[in-house]
Amino acid sequence: MQIPAPFDYARASSVDDALALLERHGPESLIVAGGHSLLPMMKLRLARPEWLIDINDLFELDFIVRDGDRLRVGAMTRHTTLFESDEVRRLFPIITDAERTIADPVVRNRGTIGGSLCQADPAEDLSTVCIVLGAEAVIRGTAGERVVSMAEFHVGPYETSVAHNELLVEVRLPIRPRSGSAYEKVERRVGDWAVAAAGASVSLAEDGTIDHVAIGLTAIGLDGTVTEAEAMLHGKAPSEELFVEAGRLAALACDPLADQRGAIDYKRHLADELTRRVLRRASSRAAEAQEG
C-alpha cells in the first residue's frame, strides 16, 4: 500500500481559519505541517484522515523572537531555520546539536518544530530537548489560548494534550544566565532515529556550583527528566565523579524496550555513557558562558 487513502484537502489561511476548519470537519480531520511523518503514515494506513488541513501558509507561526528572559519559537519554524539561527546556537546549543542529527536537509526544509512535537514519536529528538530546556507550549483553541509545561503537553507515545480542535502555536524557552546545554545521540546509521540519546542543560550559580540542571533521555522509556540525578547534582560544583554517578542514575531511571536497535542492557549502558557526555559538554559550555 503506497497510495494514501483518498482525503479532502483544505488550506488554512490563518490560525483562526485552521481552528474553524478543524471544528467544521470534526475528528476525521488532521493538521498537516511539513508532512514528513503524516504522509508516510497515511501511506501505511497508520493514519486515515478524511480531511487534511494544511497549515503551511501560516507564516504568522514562523518566527524566533527574544522576549525578555525567554525565546519564543513559532510552531511552524522549520528545522533549517532553527539549525541555522545564531541566537539559538548561542542560547541553546542543545537545539543546534539535536538539529544537526535530525534527518536530512530536505526533510529539515519542510519539517517544523511544531510538527515534531505534536508527532510525539518516542524517538523524536526535539521533545527531549524541550523537556530539558523547561519549555512551555502555547496551545490555541477557539475558546482561547492556554500555556502548558512539556510534562503536561506530552501525554505518551504519539499522544499530546493538544485536543483535536486545538493547534500548537508556539514554544517558549526560558533563558537562564550562565547556562550551557548539549545533546548527543547514538544512531545505527547517520540521520537515523536514535537507539538512545541524551540531552542536558546546566545553569551555574555565580560561585560556579550547579544552580539548575535537567537531564532528558530519548527513545529509552523515560517521560520527564532524570530527577534523581538532578537532585544529586544540585548545588555542587561540576565534576567528573558527579557525572559518572549521574550516568549511573540515568541508566537506572530509564526503561528501554529491546528491539532491532538494540537490547535492553545496551540501551541502559548508552543512557549512562551519553548522560556523562552531555553533562560534561553542557557544564563546559555553561562555564564558557560564565566567563564570556
Added chain:
Amino acid sequence: MRFEVNGEPVDAEPHPGQVLRSLLRELDHFEVKKGCDSGDCGACSVLLDGAPIHSCIYPAHRLEGAAVTTVAGLGTPEHPHPLQESFVAAGGFQCGFCTAGLIVTASTFTEDDRHDLPRLLKGNLCRCTGYRSIEDAIRGVANTEAAPTGDLTGRSVAPPAALRVVTGTEGYTLDLRTTGLLHLAVLGSPHAHARIVYLDTSAAEAMDGVHAVLTYRDSPATLFSTGRHEQRTDDPDDTLVLDPVLRFHGQRVAAVVADSVAIAERALAAIHVGYDLLPAVWDPEEARSPGAPLLHATKGPESRIADPARNTVAEFHRETGDVEAALATADAVVTGTWRTQRVNHAALETHATRGWLDADGRLVLRTSSQVPFLVRDELCHIFGLDTDRVRVFTARVGGGFGGKQELLTEDLVTLAVLRTGRAVQYEFTREDEFRTAPPRHPMRVTVTLGASRDGVLTAMAVDELADTGAYGNHGIGVMYHSIHESTSVYRCPNKRVDAQSVYTNNLPSGAFRGYGLGQVIFAVESAMDELARTLGIDPFELRRRNVIVPGDPMIVADADERTDLLIGSYGLDQCLDLAEAALARGNGVGAPTGDTWAVGTGMGIAMIATVPPRGHFADTSVSLLDDGRFEVNVGTAEFGNGTTTVHAQFVATALNTTVDRVVILQSDTDVARYDTGAFGSAGVVVAGKALLAASGKLRERMLARAASLGYLGGVVEGGGVRAGDILVPAEKLLAAGPLIADGSHDGTPRSVAFNVHAFRVAVDRATGEVRILQSIQAADAGTVLNPEQLRGQIEGGTAQAIGTSLYEELRLDNEGTVTTAAFRNYHVPQFADIPHTEVYFASTHDPFGPHGAKSMSEAPYNPVAPALANAVRDALGIRPFELPMSRDRVWRLGE
C-alpha cells in the same frame, strides 16, 4: 490548480490524496523517479520554489502558484547544467536511477556547503557507487573522457548514456506513457504456511474499474522457478504463478487488474479468503530435522529437489585426504561458527513490468530484468507460447545486483495481459521489495582449520547450512558456488566440505552479488585470521604460504573434479603486496580522541570465477550504417554495471572510430539472437568477447568489400575504408550490399579473478561504533579496460559489503513476517557512512578474456566483511562471529 513545471505553466487538478511525485509523472515528467515513495531515498527530489523537497510525500494540492523544477528543468542534453556536466565528467553514477534526485539536491549547494556533504546528502541514497564519484562530481573533479580517439583499451570513457542519465532523459522501465494502461496489485498471504480453502472474488470482480481477479484457479499448472539460469534444470521446479498452498508470509494469494492501483488495492480488500493453517518452520536447523513440517513433500523427482522429505533442496558432502587424522596431528587447530543475515538488494528501481499485445498480437514485456532472454524462454515454457510470439526487453535498468535474475513480476503481467487483452503494469512497492523479493541467503558456516607450526594448512573442514526459504530459486546454485572459490583458493591436502540448503517458511532467498561466496568467505577468512594469531604469523604472510599459485589445481573437496575453470592469469600475489604496502603506508587519518577508542587492522582475500559455470552464451552482431556509424546488437542488459561503455570501447577500437559513432541496441529479444543474461559478471567477458569477434570480422569484411571495389591495402577509418589518399565512404561500401558480422562466445574456458581488502578501524568500546580510518582494496581484473568504471565497481561493491558488515539486516518476527520493510528501518549506507576506498590494480593479462580482461562486478564485495571483522577483532581483542556488526553487538563484544 495552476502551477509551473520547469518554467512551463500547468493547469491540473490532483486526485484526492495525490502526492506531487505521481502528479508529475502523470504529466510525463518521467525524470522524477520513484525509489521508496515515503521520503527516505531522495530519488524523487525536485525543487519547489528553489528548495529541494521529496515530491513523494508532498501533497499535490499545495502546488497552487508554485514553481517546480525537476532535473530536466536544470538542463538538457544539448544545454546541460554545469552540475550535470560534472556528473558526466566525474562518472558520478552507475545505474543512474538516483542521479536525478541527487543532482537536484546538489544544485542548491553553495561553495561553502562542500565541506558538509555527508550531512547535506543524508536524504539521497545511492546503491551503486559508494558515493566517491558523486562527491567528485559535486567538487568538479573530472575522471572520464567523452569520445577519445585511438586505442580505447584502458581509457576511462564516459558511458554512452551519460548525458541522458544526468538530464533525466534516459528512459527506465516505466518511463513511458501507455494509453489505457491497467494496473495490477497483489494480495499477500497473511500466513507463513496455509492452504486456501475458500476464495470468493465476486465482490472484487463487481467493483467499477476492476477488469480481472486472478487466483490459483487461473494459474498455469506448470511448475517453474523464479530463479533464472542458462539451464532451466539448474533450479528446482517448485513454484506456480499462483499456488493454493502458501509457504511464506506475503506470497501471492490473488491479483487484481484494474484501472488504477488505488482501485486494485480497494478490490483486494473485497476478496474473501479462508485459510487452513499449516504448521510452519522458520529455523533451518529445525527444518532439516525429523518431524519438521515439510514444504514441498508432494513434489516428485521431476521437480529436482534433492530430498523433499528433509526439506533439502541441495546438499554436498565430500572429503579429500583425511581431515580428522590431519587435525589430530596439526600443530595448531582453530574452529568457529559464523552467521550471516538476510540482505536486501535495495536497487533503487523496484521490480516492475509493463506488458501489452502489439499490432500482430505478440506479447511484449518491458521489464526491469537482468535476463530478458531467460524470462522470455521461461514464460514460453509456463504459458505454452512460441518464442517468436513473445518479445521481452529492458530499458535502462535501475540497479540489479542479482535481484533481477529472477522472474517476479513478468509472469503475473503475462497472465493479466493474456486474460484482458489490455496493457497491464505491475510495479513493486518498496515494501514489496523488502517483504517478498528474495534476499541474500542467510548462512551458518562452521570452519575448522589445522596447520603446521610454520603456517602450512594441513586440514580444512567447512560445514554450511543455508536457508533458501520457501522456494528453491538459486538455492542450489548459491550453495555450490558458496563453497567453491572460498575453499579452492587454498592449497590443502585434507579437505572436507559439507553443505546443505534447506526450505523454511521464510521468504525465499535468491541471487545477490557474490552468489553465496561472501557468506562463506566471511567464515573462512575469519578462521584464517584466527589461525594467523594462533601461530603468530602475519595474516598476509599466512595467505602467501597457502594460496594456490599457477599450476595448482582448484580443489573444493574432490581431487578428481575436472572443470573448465582455470587460472588463466594470476595476480593474487600482487594484490597481497599492494594491500599490505598501502596499509603499512597508512593514510594519515587518526583515531578519534578519547580513551574508549581502540584501533585495529584486518584483511581478507577472495577468489571468484570470471564466468558462471555450465554455459553462458552471447550472440552479437555489428553492422555498418550508411552514415558511417556502427550498429551493435547485443542481448545483455545495462543496469549500471558499465558493460555498454566497454562494448562501445571494443567496437570503436576494432573499427577505428569513436564511441559516439557506435549505436548500441541491447537487452531486447527482438534485436539480438541470444544472450544468457547480465549475471555472473559476464557482460564484458562473454558478450564483450563475442562483440570483439564480430567487430574483427566486420573489419575484414569492410576491407574485402573495398578490395572488391578496387581499393586494395586499405584500413578501416571514419566509418569507411581508407586506401592511400582515398576514403571510401560507408555509403559506397554498402552499395554492393549490407555489411554485417556476427560474433558469439560460449563462456568457456573460465578464469579466476582475485581481490584483497584491508582495513584500519577505530572502535568505540563505549558505544560500539566502528569508524573506518582506512579502506584498501587491491584487485586482479586482468587488463583494466576502463579504470574509472572498474574503480567504481570496486568502490560500489565495497560500499554494499560495508552495509552488510555494519548496518543491513532484513529482520523477521517469530511468524516469518518481515519487520524491516522500509528504508527507515532497513539501513542502506548513506554518503556519510562510506569511507573512501583506496583502489589498486594488479597488472596481469588473461588469455581467456577480451583484451586480457577478467570480470570484476561481484568480486569486490567478497573480501570486505571478513577484513572488517578481522580489524574489529584486532581492535577489541574479541572476534565477531555474526553479521551485521551493529553497534549493540560490537559494544557487547567489547564489554
